[in-house]
Amino acid sequence: MLIKGRVHKYGNNINTDEIIPARYLNTTDPAKLARHCLEDLDKDFVKKVKKGDILVVGKNFGCGSSREHAVVSIKASGISAIIAESYARIFFRNAINTGLPVFILKNTSEIKTGDIVEIDADNGILRNKTGNKKFSIDPIPKFIEKIIDAGGLINYVRKKKVSKN
Amino acid sequence: MKQTITQKIIARHVGKKELRVGEFVEAKVDIALANDVTAPLAIEKFEKVGAKKVFAQNKIALVMDHFTPNKDIDAAGQVKKVREFAKKYKIKHYYEGGNCGVEHALLPELGVVRPGYIVIGADSHTCTYGALGAFSTGMGSTDLAAIFATGLVWLKVPPTILFRCNGKFSKWVTGKDLILHIIGLIGVEGANYRAMEFGGDAVGELTMADRFTVANMAIEAGGENGIFHVDKTTLAYGKNLWKKPDIYFSDPDADYERILDIDVSKIEPTVSLPHLPSNTVPVSKIKKIFIDQVVIGSCTNGRIEDLRQAASVLKNRKTNPNVRLLIMPATPKIYAAALKEGLLKIFMDANAIISPPTCGPCLGGHMGILAEGERCVATTNRNFVGRMGHPRSEVYLVSPYVAAACAIKGYIVHPEEM
Numbered sequence: 001m002l003i004k005g006r007v008h009k010y011g012n013n014i015n016t017d018e019i020i021p022a023r024y025l026n027t028t029d030p031a032k033l034a035r036h037c038l039e040d041l042d043k044d045f046v047k048k049v050k051k052g053d054i055l056v057v058g059k060n061f062g063c064g065s066s067r068e069h070a071v072v073s074i075k076a077s078g079i080s081a082i083i084a085e086s087y088a089r090i091f092f093r094n095a096i097n098t099g100l101p102v103f104i105l106k107n108t109s110e111i112k113t114g115d116i117v118e119i120d121a122d123n124g125i126l127r128n129k130t131g132n133k134k135f136s137i138d139p140i141p142k143f144i145e146k147i148i149d150a151g152g153l154i155n156y157v158r159k160k161k162v163s164k165n
Numbered sequence: 166m167k168q169t170i171t172q173k174i175i176a177r178h179v180g181k182k183e184l185r186v187g188e189f190v191e192a193k194v195d196i197a198l199a200n201d202v203t204a205p206l207a208i209e210k211f212e213k214v215g216a217k218k219v220f221a222q223n224k225i226a227l228v229m230d231h232f233t234p235n236k237d238i239d240a241a242g243q244v245k246k247v248r249e250f251a252k253k254y255k256i257k258h259y260y261e262g263g264n265c266g267v268e269h270a271l272l273p274e275l276g277v278v279r280p281g282y283i284v285i286g287a288d289s290h291t292c293t294y295g296a297l298g299a300f301s302t303g304m305g306s307t308d309l310a311a312i313f314a315t316g317l318v319w320l321k322v323p324p325t326i327l328f329r330c331n332g333k334f335s336k337w338v339t340g341k342d343l344i345l346h347i348i349g350l351i352g353v354e355g356a357n358y359r360a361m362e363f364g365g366d367a368v369g370e371l372t373m374a375d376r377f378t379v380a381n382m383a384i385e386a387g388g389e390n391g392i393f394h395v396d397k398t399t400l401a402y403g404k405n406l407w408k409k410p411d412i413y414f415s416d417p418d419a420d421y422e423r424i425l426d427i428d429v430s431k432i433e434p435t436v437s438l439p440h441l442p443s444n445t446v447p448v449s450k451i452k453k454i455f456i457d458q459v460v461i462g463s464c465t466n467g468r469i470e471d472l473r474q475a476a477s478v479l480k481n482r483k484t485n486p487n488v489r490l491l492i493m494p495a496t497p498k499i500y501a502a503a504l505k506e507g508l509l510k511i512f513m514d515a516n517a518i519i520s521p522p523t524c525g526p527c528l529g530g531h532m533g534i535l536a537e538g539e540r541c542v543a544t545t546n547r548n549f550v551g552r553m554g555h556p557r558s559e560v561y562l563v564s565p566y567v568a569a570a571c572a573i574k575g576y577i578v579h580p581e582e583m
Contacts, residue, residue: 017547017549018551027243040550063353063387065289066303066305067202068206068306088354089357089387089389090289094305143321153308158213
């Protein structure tokens with residue numbers, strides 16, 4: 001898997017209230033949720049983001065609520081992948097389960113807004129085309145790879161064992 | 166192998182005697198929970214799985230608490246969708262309207278969640294039930310959809326941090342102050358992917374309400390679960406709710422990743438300043454911060470014990486004219502008890518607004534939204550940017566004692582100064 005895109009860079013502890021405020025959780029419609037993506041962090045984000053862009057952030061991305069709407073909103077805004085120094089557990093699960101590519105880079109300080117980066121997931125390499133630098137990203141555990149390969153948790157379950165009783 | 170209570174409960178649910186930390190397993194779920202925000206998305210995903218039935222009609226709980234009473238047409242539409250799903254699949258534990266309360270107060274009260282269970286909820290504060298000696302954690306809607314279909318969840322067995330709490334609690338210090346103190350100590354990511362186990366003699370002194378509060382906020386340190394051992398307090402709580410609970414204990418020399426000793430006698434009433442729960446300081450260190458609103462309630466602090474604490478401070482006093490005081494009993498049963506005990510009279514005499522059981526203002530949903538620049542002192546669990554309304558409003562997290570004192574004075578104050 002090769003993902004290339006323009007970077008939007010933000011900081012640490014970006015929580016689900018900033019990603020999609022609860023006042024908009026009266027719907028599950030991706031298009032409606034995308035309109036308010038990251039609104040309380042940067043109200044201009046939705047104007048700036050273009051399809052295929054990549055979100056690069058610091059530590060503990062997606063902490064807070066379990067709302068999967070956060071992942072839905074980010075995906076529908078056009079973001080193609082996230083690179084973070086670490087993720088809050090529930091957000092990470094939600095991203096894996098719904099097929100939003102998420103990667104861990106121990107230190108994201110050398111990547112800034114506007115850079116063009118390329119993620120070579122198979123080889124665990126991230127190239128910053130703008131600064132012409134190469135970084136190694138953390139490998140994905142085998143069990144999680146099975147879910148990704150199936151195309152998300154729903155497909156994984158469908159293939160496996162659905163309650164027949 | 167020496168194991169923690171968390172390892173043992175998970176092992177039991179995969180049919181094994183023991184499990185190594187870091188192992189990936191598929192475990193049987195005893196209760197799967199979702200609410201009016203997360204259930205609609207879970208239902209959409211469930212329909213994609215193609216299952217004809219849910220894994221067990223009596224093991225799914227759907228609690229319509231977040232926007233109740235429904236705040237607008239879209240919110241009402243979400244509840245309608247869940248209600249129809251509950252009818253179609255004959256879900257036993259469906260709660261809406263007058264039998265509905267804040268999920269994490271309601272389900273223990275009804276005996277739906279029990280010691281030794283694995284409870285998975287599409288709500289991050291599902292970790293609350295660890296107070297009962299259950300393995301209980303929050304996940305997203307897709308995970309819930311998969312459980313609805315299969316009854317199974319994938320887990321990575323977490324390492325455990327033991328918080329060994331000893332000493333005597335000072336006056337005015339509650340479970341809320343203990344957990345805020347701990348979050349301040351280890352940070353909002355301090356227990357990410359980890360079990361938080363609460364032990365030591367001081368824990369035995371905590372009421373069930375306090376234990377629910379402590380376990381509830383494990384997620385604010387990133388914790389996968391927060392867990393207590395079952396003791397006589399737990400058994401007394403469950404006496405009329407369940408028989409023969411499934412009880413597990415950590416081995417005395419279990420392999421903890423880290424042990425933190427907490428001397429609770431050193432903890433003061435504590436406040437989390439905006440905009441992270443880990444920004445904690447003792448209330449006594451705060452200079453006058455004037456406030457516009459006080460919220461007492463939520464899955465963190467909306468139980469009858471919490472309302473009693475608030476009432477003890479508010480009795481024969483009036484809310485400051487610059488402050489709106491909102492009190493939200495977390496369930497109908499708690500509401501009825503507060504009425505019977507005369508607490509609601511005390512609140513009304515203090516010019517408080519008494520709200521129906523709802524998550525409402527805690528998440529900035531409805532019923533108590535903040536304007537730009539407004540400040541709120543709350544017994545809730547999060548103070549992120551925009552949590553209760555405008556992105557430039559502020560939330561300060563405290564115990565019910567402190568919240569009540571702030572409502573009277575109009576600024577952040579130690580209850581001792583009443």
